[in-house]
Amino acid sequence: MPMHPQPALTRPHFAVLLLAIVMAACGEDSPGPQDVLLPFGTLQGQVVTSAETNFADVTARVVWGSQNLTAAVQSDGSFDVEIIDAVSGFGMLTIEPGPNEPIHPGWVLLSPGDVGANPGTVVLAPKMWTVDSGDYAGVEVPIDPQLAADGRVMPSFWGFYFPFSQNGFLQTVTDNSEWAAEFRGWPPNAFPIPVALDRLGSDGDISAADSIAFWGHVEVMEAALGWDAFAPAPLEDVRILGGARRPADAIIVQLDSSVAVRGVGVINRADVRTYGLSADATTWSGTNVRNISVVSADITYGIIRLETSGLFSDRQLVIHELMHVLGAGHGCSWASVQTYCASLLSDVPTAPDVAHLAVMMEMRALELEHDSRWGILASVFGHRVVTLGLTPVPGIDLTYGPVSAPADWHRSGGGR
Ligand SMILES: [Zn+2]
Incomplete structure (x- = not known):
């Protein structure tokens, strides 16, 4: 220049x-x-x-x-x-x-x-992440803030999304002048997070075999992550708040036949900690995005709801929902347990999943430690503008998503 x-x-x-x-x-x-x-x-x-x-x-x-x-x-x-x-x-x-x-x-x-x-x-963000323990110990993974923020399904792996409606597996953007993210994670001292099978809050029986299958998936997931994310907890040791059966500082797993599409992972809504950005972004965003809202907030509880007890044996589904309650969104950019585009499917967290989750957690911790308003967005924008020559903010077509996903695909909610 x-x-x-x-x-x-x-x-x-x-x-x-x-x-x-x-x-x-x-x-x-x-x-x-x-x-x-x-x-x-x-x-x-x-x-x-x-x-x-x-x-x-x-x-x-x-x-x-x-x-x-x-x-x-x-x-x-x-x-x-x-x-x-x-x-x-x-x-x-x-x-x-x-x-x-x-x-x-x-x-x-x-x-x-x-x-x-x-x-x-x-x-x-670091350009590379070296996994230091677990199944992928020693593997060097390229970190891609652009792909983590601009996944082809919503929310992206790092929680970015345009407002969208969902019909089956088709996601349709309802307003492409808005771009938002919920950048979420558990406080570092939350691990391992207590997890209880919520037989009292279920509308079907969770059998001993279901429990064994569930904890088998957790073991496989933790071996991939390389750290202890979860700890089994008796239901009576988990504080449950109010009639909505919301756990405090814990995760509960329920059978809920009203879940229309196999499984859902729910976390608490973000309390607002908004990045300071100009309200009218059209002058600089490079697209027709006008409003940008990004909140960074701790996760304080998670609920996984499975439609039927048979789904306890579905390793990909269970781990996918557990990744959601750790704060990860969806992916369609690398082979992933979070894939949502009927391809690149993995039953377990892949090395890019593990690395991008770890980087997300570290960047959140640095943002909080330094009270930074130039956090994840600075990295996403920097990679897009300086490295890739793109506009700071991604634009989007109004129709989006996996049009031809398998009929038994599931969907997941991120706190709403
Ligand atoms: Zn999902």
Whole structure:
């Protein structure tokens, strides 16, 4: 990219500098050596990532109007980009790692209030994830924020979706000017999550054989994940709230013949923790998406409902629903236990499933630790814009989804 010519700068010794003192002397054709140019303000930020890097080859770039300004990201991940001229409207911050850096780029929408404000934290996704335990120990998996966010079925693996209606297995987008995500996960101290078979809340018998089959699937799933996600709990040890039979800090599994399509995984609705984004996104999103809402929220309970007891023997179904209650959406981009497009089906979590779930959990933890509003979206946008040359926000056709899925396919709900 062409560089905006930068005058020699003297760094201010204080972080917040909103008004520029441009030149000490007036009436000269050009600044003399005694004159000092001060920036309009400083955009301060901090890059954090789960990848191992000291940011040796990472550039922070601000493009704002005709200004195109860069600064090196320091070894601790911090950066200060000095903004020369006054800004209005919106600008763009990109975090641009060199080719050997193990992180994806970042892309952040800026508003004038970001200049001179407290440093914002940008959470970036690793390019690769190495599974450290379990069946896939040692496997290196490429992480693809674009595919994880823009799955061809909704919600995507990382919880992104357009409002849609569902008829059988056909998903039809009802409003392509809205783009939303629920970025969900259990608090780190929730594991292993207590799981109880809810015989009291079921409308059919859960047999001992059903229980054995269920826990066999859990064992296979945990071997794939490489960690202990679940722990069997007696039903009487699980706190159940109210008439809706909602467990607290636990998962219950029910037989429910009213479930129309085999199985459903339900989690609590997201309490709102919305990312700060411009309300009118049409000016920068690159598509007709106008409103973007992304909430990041803890999961506090999960309910799995199976239509018939025979489904306890369906390993893919049981594990699929358990993945939903861990916060994963659907997939159609890699072989997956979460596939929802009648292809790429796996009965167990695949290495990409395991890696993208782990990265999602780590990015959520980093977002919360740093109270970051430039979290998962910065990575998704960065991968789309900087690496792939796409618009920040995906567009979508209004009809979407697996038109010819098997008749016995199931559907799942994500907290609604
Ligand atoms: Zn599902």
